[in-house]
Amino acid sequence: MPQMWPAPAADGPTDATVALPGSKSITNRALVLAALAEDPSLVRRPLRSRDTLLMAGALRALGAGVEDAGADWRITPGELRGPATLDVGLAGTVMRFVPPVAAMATGEILFDGDPHARKRPMGTILAALRVLGADVEGDALPFTVRGTGAVPGGSVTIDASGSSQMVSGLLLAAPRYGKGAEVRHEGPPVPSAPHLAMTVRMLRDAGASVETGPDVWRVQPGALRGGEFDVEPDLSNAAPFLAAALVTGGRVTVRGWPAETTQPGDELRHLLAAMGASVTREDGDLTVRGGSIHGIDVDLGDVSELSCVLAAVAALADGPSRLRGIAHMRGHETDRLAALTAEINGLGGDVRELPDGLEIRPRPLHGGVFHTYDDHRMVMAGAVLGLAVPGVEVENPGTVGKTLPEFGEIWAEMLR
Ligand SMILES: O=C(O)C1=C[C@@H](OP(=O)(O)O)[C@@H](O)[C@H](O)C1
Numbered sequence: 001m002p003q004m005w006p007a008p009a010a011d012g013p014t015d016a017t018v019a020l021p022g023s024k025s026i027t028n029r030a031l032v033l034a035a036l037a038e039d040p041s042l043v044r045r046p047l048r049s050r051d052t053l054l055m056a057g058a059l060r061a062l063g064a065g066v067e068d069a070g071a072d073w074r075i076t077p078g079e080l081r082g083p084a085t086l087d088v089g090l091a092g093t094v095m096r097f098v099p100p101v102a103a104m105a106t107g108e109i110l111f112d113g114d115p116h117a118r119k120r121p122m123g124t125i126l127a128a129l130r131v132l133g134a135d136v137e138g139d140a141l142p143f144t145v146r147g148t149g150a151v152p153g154g155s156v157t158i159d160a161s162g163s164s165q166m167v168s169g170l171l172l173a174a175p176r177y178g179k180g181a182e183v184r185h186e187g188p189p190v191p192s193a194p195h196l197a198m199t200v201r202m203l204r205d206a207g208a209s210v211e212t213g214p215d216v217w218r219v220q221p222g223a224l225r226g227g228e229f230d231v232e233p234d235l236s237n238a239a240p241f242l243a244a245a246l247v248t249g250g251r252v253t254v255r256g257w258p259a260e261t262t263q264p265g266d267e268l269r270h271l272l273a274a275m276g277a278s279v280t281r282e283d284g285d286l287t288v289r290g291g292s293i294h295g296i297d298v299d300l301g302d303v304s305e306l307s308c309v310l311a312a313v314a315a316l317a318d319g320p321s322r323l324r325g326i327a328h329m330r331g332h333e334t335d336r337l338a339a340l341t342a343e344i345n346g347l348g349g350d351v352r353e354l355p356d357g358l359e360i361r362p363r364p365l366h367g368g369v370f371h372t373y374d375d376h377r378m379v380m381a382g383a384v385l386g387l388a389v390p391g392v393e394v395e396n397p398g399t400v401g402k403t404l405p406e407f408g409e410i411w412a413e414m415l416r
């Protein structure tokens, strides 16, 4: 039986300060790099959510130690070994970042995940691993990696237009491959440039030698050093909270907004300003104040994690929006273009799917069930709509635990 959450309508402008847990993307990269390093590491203030617990579990099953150290995680690298059966859940980072590591283990490693995970694109990275010398059977979940203790590495050309994680996954393990790896992309643009920059930055910080050019990345073989990985707050998960300020004409401050970051969520500063918010960063905190909500015409290909919440805000704007450059979201937790269209229209909206995005014409909305398709960001989008539209019931709110188990409490606290 699906659970229903009556999304609270705002009874006035928000006036709140929120602190958010760590970034999924930084936590899961830190876990992989720490597991591949020569010495132990401390991952400071990691996100503890379904996606990161699955990553920790997968790396443990392959021989790494991942233990609580107060609020932190202590990672002790171990000899990589199977056999193992790994659950990737619905986590793109786990399904794309762990197979390149498993290929260096010994023994048979079976990967599987949630029913919808079997539909997410995997063939590109599994084929690339075969080119780099790994023994992989299958082109989608479930699949098997037969680790032989080492991966020769070398050059590979892929079409990563479906997901930047195809590139990131190969690069993160590449320092430990015999010849390292040169990954070239050929095809329509790779989405999520900030996430690729995050991969390169974190590899270099861990001591890897990485060169980049247009659509090419070269990682030299070499040791990775352990140490301390500081996890920033998850700025993509700031989206619904900052959007609440805009939607209610109030104020929301997010604590600990980094001055400089590779997280795509940093773009919220510009995107929400373009939609009518006033945005200021002071003493390391980011504050958004809302007035009227304007539509936008924008390419979100680099920051698609923000699209669900921005689509909800756009449905409440004073003019139409076009969200472009996000065709690859059809391969996310669900087909997000179809899901947003169906669910916003189900509340009386006027959303049309484009080949690469959404066209959103605001209309008066009414209450109803907002289905979420096991997608954390659909829960967040439903919550944002519910602020302004009485009677929105969000299906399976627990789905938000993929990246933010505390969402409900922080949301309620924000509205108090
Ligand atoms: O590398 C990462 O941490 C991520 C990359 C992006 O994937 P896509 O390029 O598949 O959109 C993003 O949407 C995802 O949430 C996290």
Ligand SMILES: C=C(OP(=O)(O)O)C(=O)O
Pocket (backbone or CB within 6 Å): 090, 091, 092, 093, 304, 305, 332, 333, 377, 403
């Ligand atoms: C696309 C997302 O997740 P994943 O890492 O599973 O691809 C997301 O969090 O918006």
